[in-house]
């Protein structure tokens with residue numbers, strides 16, 4: 001087999017066989033096939049596309065390019081959850097303990113944030129001493145003992161995707177549906193769960209800006225997951241405004257704790273209920289959505305979900321005191337309101353701009369080696385559809401560096417659009433594919 005022939009075949013719009021796909025993935029991972037040939041192939045895929053069989057073959061080849069985690073030492077059905085990422089998306093922090101408190105085992109691999117969307121690992125490091133750099137043995141033992149563990153992604157999980165994604169990033173070939181779906185799903189399949197619940201975000205703060213694209217991605221990933229023998233479903237949820245009210249690492253942890261204590265924002269709790277109920281059904285703990293929701297509500301009301309978060313933090317070396325006293329989390333030196341300049345209804349919040357504000361305050365990573373400030377960010381006081389009077393707060397900015405705050409403030413005002421006419425908030429859940 002020659003890479004040249006594979007490139008030409010795809011360039012001419014022909015379908016690649018699983019053997020050809022396996023050949024280039026194995027060769028590229030080993031370093032036998034050079035970047036320039038794989039770049040040419042990615043561009044051919046970008047223009048000619050891949051059908052369902054090719055996309056599944058690509059996903060499987062990338063998943064098998066490194067370790068396939070064997071979670072069989074953990075009893076029961078293991079359910080994973082994955083979000084395509086958004087602003088204020090702290091879902092795993094509340095959802096994982098809620099679901100684990102209902103008896104579904106959570107054995108999850110997570111990543112760090114890059115750009116305007118934060119990563120679960122960064123947020124969890126708001127608990128002093130917490131670490132996701134744990135061994136596989138520790139991970140499995142912990143899930144068996146307390147039902148929940150989150151581990152940092154190891155270098156050997158789908159290494160072909162790691163190389164290919166870096167190449168696509170610099171060759172303008174990221175935004176192809178087959179390539180995105182196979183990239184995400186290869187890591188999920190390698191991470192070993194039996195069932196996968198996907199939260200595909202849509203809107204101005206999401207990777208996919210339109211509902212049409214988000215639905216297409218969701219469909220493709222569900223097809224891949226089920227095709228690979230893992231029960232997979234997707235919730236397409238709104239990211240046209242930040243989720244909940246907090247944006248920024250420790251601020252989001254506090255909001256997740258408040259939510260586990262029954263005091264969180266309504267939209268965030270509803271998303272946790274929607275995703276959590278699918279996880280309980282996929283994990284065989286609930287027959288239907290009503291039963292699942294009742295169980296999740298009980299886990300929150302009884303304090304079991306909050307206690308599960310404390311157990312989880314403690315088991316990974318963190319100080320659980322902040323779970324019961326969030327004032328112990330990292331806090332910024334300054335908190336200032338950002339005031340509305342005019343009266344009006346909030347018509348639109350340009351969601352990615354709010355993510356950039358948090359990044360400018362120091363809460364995100366501009367490059368993969370940037371240090372992040374866990375304490376900074378924004379807490380929104382007004383969301384789409386709310387009415388404010390001039391001089392009322394739109395948000396509270398938490399910051400340490402006044403120069404950074406100035407840059408973020410300018411950006412913030414560009415993100416909010418007010419109108420005299422009432423506006424409805426966008427729906428939180430657009431579609432569920434199961």
Ligand code: URA
Nearest residue numbers: 165179180181183184
């Ligand atoms: N996230 C991924 O992991 N892969 C992509 O291709 C795009 C987003």
